[in-house]
Amino acid sequence: MRIPADILAAAVKDLSDLVAIPSVSARGEGMEACADSIERLLAEAGFATEQHPGDVGPFVVGETGDGPFTLVIYNHYDVQPEDPVDLWTAPPFTLSERDGRLYGRGSADDKGEFVSRLAGWREFRKTHPGPLLFKLIWIAEGEEEIGSPSLNRFLDKRFPDTKADLCWWEYGEVDKSGRPIILMGFKGILAVELECRTARADLHSSLGAIFDNPLWRLAAAISSLRDASGRILIDGFYDSVIAPDPRSRELAAKPPFPLESLQEETGGRRLLEGVNAATFYEHLNFEPCLNVNGFHGGYDGEGAKTVLPCTGMAKLDFRLAPGQNPVEIAELLRRHLDAKGFDDIALKVLDAEVLGVRSDPSHAAVDLGAELLEKWFGRPAIIQPSSAASGLAHPFIHKFGATLFGAGLTHHGAMLHSPDENILVSHFENMIGFSAEFFAALAGRFGSAPEAEPHV
Amino acid sequence: MRIPADILAAAVKDLSDLVAIPSVSARGEGMEACADSIERLLAEAGFATEQHPGDVGPFVVGETGDGPFTLVIYNHYDVQPEDPVDLWTAPPFTLSERDGRLYGRGSADDKGEFVSRLAGWREFRKTHPGPLLFKLIWIAEGEEEIGSPSLNRFLDKRFPDTKADLCWWEYGEVDKSGRPIILMGFKGILAVELECRTARADLHSSLGAIFDNPLWRLAAAISSLRDASGRILIDGFYDSVIAPDPRSRELAAKPPFPLESLQEETGGRRLLEGVNAATFYEHLNFEPCLNVNGFHGGYDGEGAKTVLPCTGMAKLDFRLAPGQNPVEIAELLRRHLDAKGFDDIALKVLDAEVLGVRSDPSHAAVDLGAELLEKWFGRPAIIQPSSAASGLAHPFIHKFGATLFGAGLTHHGAMLHSPDENILVSHFENMIGFSAEFFAALAGRFGSAPEAEPHV
Numbered sequence: 001m002r003i004p005a006d007i008l009a010a011a012v013k014d015l016s017d018l019v020a021i022p023s024v025s026a027r028g029e030g031m032e033a034c035a036d037s038i039e040r041l042l043a044e045a046g047f048a049t050e051q052h053p054g055d056v057g058p059f060v061v062g063e064t065g066d067g068p069f070t071l072v073i074y075n076h077y078d079v080q081p082e083d084p085v086d087l088w089t090a091p092p093f094t095l096s097e098r099d100g101r102l103y104g105r106g107s108a109d110d111k112g113e114f115v116s117r118l119a120g121w122r123e124f125r126k127t128h129p130g131p132l133l134f135k136l137i138w139i140a141e142g143e144e145e146i147g148s149p150s151l152n153r154f155l156d157k158r159f160p161d162t163k164a165d166l167c168w169w170e171y172g173e174v175d176k177s178g179r180p181i182i183l184m185g186f187k188g189i190l191a192v193e194l195e196c197r198t199a200r201a202d203l204h205s206s207l208g209a210i211f212d213n214p215l216w217r218l219a220a221a222i223s224s225l226r227d228a229s230g231r232i233l234i235d236g237f238y239d240s241v242i243a244p245d246p247r248s249r250e251l252a253a254k255p256p257f258p259l260e261s262l263q264e265e266t267g268g269r270r271l272l273e274g275v276n277a278a279t280f281y282e283h284l285n286f287e288p289c290l291n292v293n294g295f296h297g298g299y300d301g302e303g304a305k306t307v308l309p310c311t312g313m314a315k316l317d318f319r320l321a322p323g324q325n326p327v328e329i330a331e332l333l334r335r336h337l338d339a340k341g342f343d344d345i346a347l348k349v350l351d352a353e354v355l356g357v358r359s360d361p362s363h364a365a366v367d368l369g370a371e372l373l374e375k376w377f378g379r380p381a382i383i384q385p386s387s388a389a390s391g392l393a394h395p396f397i398h399k400f401g402a403t404l405f406g407a408g409l410t411h412h413g414a415m416l417h418s419p420d421e422n423i424l425v426s427h428f429e430n431m432i433g434f435s436a437e438f439f440a441a442l443a444g445r446f447g448s449a450p451e452a453e454p455h456v
Numbered sequence: 457m458r459i460p461a462d463i464l465a466a467a468v469k470d471l472s473d474l475v476a477i478p479s480v481s482a483r484g485e486g487m488e489a490c491a492d493s494i495e496r497l498l499a500e501a502g503f504a505t506e507q508h509p510g511d512v513g514p515f516v517v518g519e520t521g522d523g524p525f526t527l528v529i530y531n532h533y534d535v536q537p538e539d540p541v542d543l544w545t546a547p548p549f550t551l552s553e554r555d556g557r558l559y560g561r562g563s564a565d566d567k568g569e570f571v572s573r574l575a576g577w578r579e580f581r582k583t584h585p586g587p588l589l590f591k592l593i594w595i596a597e598g599e600e601e602i603g604s605p606s607l608n609r610f611l612d613k614r615f616p617d618t619k620a621d622l623c624w625w626e627y628g629e630v631d632k633s634g635r636p637i638i639l640m641g642f643k644g645i646l647a648v649e650l651e652c653r654t655a656r657a658d659l660h661s662s663l664g665a666i667f668d669n670p671l672w673r674l675a676a677a678i679s680s681l682r683d684a685s686g687r688i689l690i691d692g693f694y695d696s697v698i699a700p701d702p703r704s705r706e707l708a709a710k711p712p713f714p715l716e717s718l719q720e721e722t723g724g725r726r727l728l729e730g731v732n733a734a735t736f737y738e739h740l741n742f743e744p745c746l747n748v749n750g751f752h753g754g755y756d757g758e759g760a761k762t763v764l765p766c767t768g769m770a771k772l773d774f775r776l777a778p779g780q781n782p783v784e785i786a787e788l789l790r791r792h793l794d795a796k797g798f799d800d801i802a803l804k805v806l807d808a809e810v811l812g813v814r815s816d817p818s819h820a821a822v823d824l825g826a827e828l829l830e831k832w833f834g835r836p837a838i839i840q841p842s843s844a845a846s847g848l849a850h851p852f853i854h855k856f857g858a859t860l861f862g863a864g865l866t867h868h869g870a871m872l873h874s875p876d877e878n879i880l881v882s883h884f885e886n887m888i889g890f891s892a893e894f895f896a897a898l899a900g901r902f903g904s905a906p907e908a909e910p911h912v
Contacts, residue, residue, distance in 0.1 A: 187662065191760035200723030205773050206643065206845035208747035209686070209739045210731045211724040215748035215770070216678060223676035228797060230665070267656025267766070268667040270800060275666045283665045291664035292671035293763050298750030299771055304647035304806040306773045306846075307749050310723070314671070315755055317661050317762045341684060344726060350760040389662035390762075 003123075003433045008425075011119035011432055012102070014041060016095040018077070018111040019104040023057070025078035025146045031057035034077045038114070038140050045122055047138060052158060055150040057142015061158065065132025069446035070164040072137045072402055075114040076144035079106040080417040087419035101422040108414040110170050112423045113431075114140065116409055117168070120435020128440060133447030137164070144170070147353070148392045155395045165403065165446070166365045167396040172408030174427055175257065175382065176265070180373040182366060183406030184248070185358030185386030186393050187288070188320035190329050191351035194218060196344060199310040202298075207308055214312040215297045221342040222314060225333075226290045230272040230283075232318075234329075234336040237288070242323035244286050247362045248385035255281035256382040265412075284388040288321045315350070319390065326352035355394035358386050359403040368441045369407055375437075376430040381407075407434070459579075459889045464881075467575035467888055468558070470497060472551040474533065474567040475560040479513070481534035481602045487513035490533045494570070494596050501578055503594060508614060511606040513598020517614065521588025525902035526620040528593045528858055531570040532600035535562040536873040543875035557878040564870040566626050568879045569887075570596065572865055573624070576891020584896060589903030593620070600626070603809070604848045611851045621859065621902070622821045623852040628864030630883055631713065631838065632721070636829040638822060639862030640704070641814030641842030642849050643744070644776035646785050647807035650674060652800060655766035658754075663764055670768040671753045677798040678770060681789075682746045686728040686739075688774075690785075690792040693744070698779035700742050703818045704841035711737035712838040721868075740844040744777045771806070775846065782808035811850040814842050815859040824897045825863055831893075832886040837863075863890070 023034035035051055035058040043049045047062030057078055082092035082105050090096040095104040102112070137159075141151055173181040196214040203211065226232050244252070259277040263269065275283055283289075297312025299305040320326060330349050337345050361383045373381040387406075396402050409427040410416065479490035491507055491514040499505045503518030513534055538548035538561050546552040551560040558568070593615075597607055629637040652670040659667060682688050700708070715733040719725070731739055739745075753768025755761040776782060786805050793801055817839045829837040843862075852858050865883040866872065 189762065191762065193760075198724070198726040200725070203722055203724055204845060205747040205749060206740075206775055206843070207722060207724060208773075209743045209745040209775060209844050210718075210727055210736045211722075212684075212686075212726045212728050213746075213748050215751045216682065216746070219675035219748065219751065220679035220684070222672060223679040226672065228668075228676070230668075266659055266663060266667075268654070268659055268663055268764075269656070270654040270668040271666055272668050280666045284662075287665045289665040290669075290672070291661040291762070291764055292669050292675065292754065293661060293761055294754030294756050294765065295671045295675065295751050295768060296754075296756045297752075298748065300750050300752045304649075304771060304773065305749055306645065306647065306747070308724075308747055309750065312751060315760060317664075317760065319662055319665060387662070388665050389660060 003429050007119060007123060007432060008429055011115050011428065014118070015102065015107065015112055015115045018115065019095040019106050020093055022082070022093045023078050023142065024081050025056050025143050026081050028056050031078070031142045035060050035142060038077050041118055042138060045118060046125060052154060054141060054143050054154060056146065059154050060140040062138040063136065065134055065136050067134040067448050069134040069442070070137065071134060071166045071168060071442060072139065072164045072396055072400060073117060073168045074396060075140045075170050076110045076142065077114065077140050078142040078145050079109065080145050084419060089420055097425070100425050102425060102428065103420055103422045105421055107421055108410050108423045109416045109421065110144070112428060113171050113408045113410070116428055116431035117435045119432040121439055123432065123436035124439040128443060133443055137162070151392060152395050155399065159400070162400055164396065164400040166405050167393065167400065167402035169391070169393060169404055169406035171410045172406045174377065174409060174411045176412045178377060179256070179379045179382055180377045180407060181382045181384050182370060182373065183384050183387050184361045184366070184404055185322065186356060186391040187386060187389065188324055188326055188356035189351060189354045189390040190318040190320060190326035190349070192316050192330065192333065193348040193350055194221065194314045194316065195311065195346045195348070197311040199308070202310050203308040205306040205308045211308060213308060215309060217342065217345065218295065218297070218312045218314050221337055221340065221345050222292060222316070224340050225336070228272070229274045230287065230289055232288060232290055234332050236332050237329065240323045240325065241288065241321045244358065244385060245360055247360065248358065251361060251383055252282045252285040252385050285384065285386045286321060288324060289319050291317050293317055319388070320356045322356040322358045324356060326355065354390045354392050355398065357393045357397040357404060359397060361385060363403040364445060365403065365442060366405060368445060369405060369438060372434050372437050372441060373407060376434040459885050463575060463579060463888060464885055467571050467884065470574070471558065471563065471568055471571045474571065475551040475562050476549055478538070478549045479534050479598065480537050481512050481599050482537050484512050487534070487598045491516050491598060494533050497574055498594060501574060502581060508610060510597065510599055510610060512602065515610050516596045518594040519592065521590055521592050523590040523904050525590040525898070526593065527590060527622045527624065527898060528595065528620045528852055528856060529573060529624045530852060531596045531626045532566045532598065533570065533596050534598040534601050535565065536601050540875060545876055553881070556881050558881060558884065559876055559878045561877055563877055564866050564879045565872045565877065566600065568884060569627050569864045569866070572884055572887035573891045575888040577895060579888065579892035580895040584899060589899055593618070607848060608851050611855065615856070618856055620852065620856040622861050623849065623856065623858035625847070625849060625860055625862035627866045628862045630833065630865060630867045632868045634833060635712070635835045635838050636833045636863060637838045637840050638825060638829065639840050639843050640817045640822070640860055641778065642812060642847040643842060643845065644780055644782055644812035645807060645810045645846040646774040646776060646782035648772050648786065648789065649804040649806055650677065650770045650772065651767065651802040651804070653767040655764070658766050659764040661762040661764045667764060669764060671765060673798065673801065674751065674753070674768045674770050677793060677796065677801055678748060678772070680796050681792070684728070685730045686743065686745055688744060688746055690788050692788050693785065696779040696781065696784070697744065697777040700814065700841060701816055703816065704814065707817060707839055708738045708741040708841050741840065741842045742777060744780060745775050747773050749773055775844070776812045778812040778814045780812060782811065810846045810848050811854065813849045813853040813860060815853060817841060819859040820901060821859065821898060822861060824901060825861055825894060828890050828893050828897060829863060832890040
């Protein structure tokens with residue numbers, strides 16, 4: 001599908017202007033300038049806008065419309081650092097077009113997503129100029145790339161009682177074969193560090209006949225946490241897991257791509273026991289898991305060194321299911337270690353901020369979205385119950401009560417966070433067209449004139 | 457006890473000459489020069505001498521005497537590299553005396569041991585000038601500091617049928633309180649490397665829901681190898697262990713120093729389960745053990761990185777009891793890994809050369825030695841059934857059939873392999889005096905005129 005050339009040109013111009021602002025939150029650069037541009041674009045598109053201070057970058061809010069249905073759009077205008085700069089084919093903060101792609105830092109993550117939706121909104125408003133018959137709250141933050149440290153606090157303060165029906169997430173994916181994916185959930189995450197020290201300094205390994213070994217202790221502790229199938233062995237770990245609803249279960253039962261293609265693409269070889277071509281997609285969507293991210297201690301050189309190291313360290317992450325609270329899981333982990341005799345292993349929580357979410361895919365807005373995505377991308381949308389990865393969506397889902405709707409233009413070769421980040425022009429067009437029609441469809445399906453104030 | 461000043465002066469001169477030759481086997485330096493000096497010293501002391509090529513340094517052999525009793529003395533003339541040079545108080549290859557100590561690379565390990573014995577030998581010969589009524593084979597090698605790569609081959613070739621009664625080991629220890637220690641054994645050693653690879657490259661840790669984790673696999677494999685008390689869980693591991701004889705058991709049952717002093721000295725804090733003040737010395741003497749020398753894989757930086765590493769590596773060593781063959785233990789380890797489902801973990805043997813040995817401490821020569829050590833050091837000797845560490849003594853013990861006798865002047869502050877290596881002049885004197893009397897005592901107790909050749 002194509003959209004009118006002037007619409008596309010205007011969107012490319014907006015994207016080009018935004019990419020030109022190096023809004024790198026890790027360095028705290030260009031935050032106000034980019035927030036101002038975002039605010040101006042929203043204001044010009046008819047939104048009532050505000051800015052609120054964040055820890056690093058301001059929050060921009062645009063609001064319009066009213067009605068019983070509330071849509072929240074969440075985007076971010078900050079980007080990852082551009083280094084290594086010499087691996088970019090063209091300068092990172094200049095939007096450049098080559099071979100049907102638009103290159104530049106933020107072209108995909110997340111300025112391209114924001115601009116395509118805004119361009120669609122403007123198109124929608126051309127044909128639907130009157131008062132919007134649903135409430136639309138557009139939130140763009142500047143700290144997503146550094147973990148959204150103040151997002152939750154900001155939402156609590158600015159939107160203490162806000163309820164919403166749908167949260168259009170900051171991004172969505174288009175798979176390798178061009179099928180659009182609607183993400184309905186994310187896993188939560190708990191990241192921890194374990195440290196074990198058994199002596200003041202490294203010892204001769206002959207003393208291993210009487211002194212314990214910190215690397216063996218860490219190994220034993222870690223191997224006590226899960227079995228070969230990946231099943232977590234911590235008492236109470238699964239107690240608060242919310243079981244997938246029947247529709248999600250049904251969606252995950254039919255993998256939209258074969259396991260072999262995933263293995264080929266990722267290079268992952270060895271599967272957990274019990275994971276196979278039929279079950280892997282369910283695991284990716286629903287199963288909490290434990291990972292050892294790193295394990296370090298003792299000798300790391302050539303050949304043998306018969307040393308008894310005095311200390312070792314391991315980093316772990318748990319991907320959590322909806323219902324599991326990372327802070328509580330950290331407590332269960334501590335209890336497990338103590339119960340197994342590893343009370344000497346120090347536990348440091350590195351990250352316990354992100355809760356898992358999973359929305360019901362049978363929401364009518366999801367059906368509308370899926371239909372329109374199929375129309376614009378020419379292929380049936382995949383409705384994915386949950387990403388295997390994590391996103392800080394729980395404030396919108398748990399507090400606002402919204403259904404997550406993750407649709408967008410991020411393709412599998414988008415090089416997010418890397419040199420030569422890019423989007424496909426065709427996807428950009430598709431998402432402009434989709435957005436225009438999605439706003440119209442939501443208004444048609446859920447929009448209604450606000451009730452008149454009762455006369456007293 | 458003091459020895460005549462001229463004797464001591466001659467020994468110091470010999471030691472000074474030997475220390476001045478930087479016979480660093482790791483660099484292959486000074487090997488022939490040092491071997492020549494050793495040979496000349498032995499020849500001047502009345503030995504029939506030979507040199508034989510080794511992989512790096514020549515073997516020097518001195519022989520004299522004959523009789524039904526055979527004493528083998530084993531020394532080495534190579535030394536560890538001298539670096540870091542700037543941490544030496546005086547030049548490493550110049551013997552210097554300060555505060556009752558003689559400093560220099562090799563002053564203790566092993567030139568001081570060799571020279572003290574040789575000086576004692578010369579003293580003994582002054583009063584016992586006739587034919588030696590026992591057989592003495594003195595072997596000095598130049599590759600001990602690099603693991604004696606060709607010692608075994610040399611002994612097989614040069615001494616295919618030699619039997620011996622006693623092997624006076626290259627060193628012995630004097631403990632912190634000045635008590636001489638007679639070592640009766642060493643542990644064997646098996647050093648291995650485990651590697652596990654589960655993917656082509658590191659993956660996003662969200663994929664841990666389906667792909668296995670190489671660090672978890674290594675951790676689980678390692679924790680399956682022993683329990684918290686240090687007991688090895690490999691099938692058949694203990695089958696070939698030779699139980700200590702009653703005398704050795706009795707010696708180990710009474711620790712000659714308290715556990716607290718060992719903990720204070722080494723800084724080791726956490727004991728294996730079941731190890732306590734009463735049992736630690738038995739463990740040090742008799743128990744095989746498993747150590748994790750190093751464990752490395754994945755992220756090692758600050759904070760969290762949610763990566764699923766593709767590979768990990770661990771190095772282990774096993775200290776083995778007499779009877780356990782490191783090559784066979786490596787096979788049992790491979791079988792254990794396979795049986796536990798870790799057939800994907802690669803096993804590389806780094807060292808399987810050193811077999812454990814333990815001699816019967818009730819040999820009459822040990823009693824003689826202990827008596828004389830007590831006389832010269834003024835404190836009762838400790839007879840230690842086995843070092844907790846390893847030494848390549850098995851060719852002498854298993855093939856020659858000798859009883860190990862490890863007595864010498866290496867004190868606990870000797871800084872072996874480090875800057876400011878040193879010996880105490882008083883210990884040097886004691887070992888010269890001890891050696892003279894020990895040779896005399898052996899001749900008195902075991903010496904007898906060789907049987908006349910039968911006339912045909």
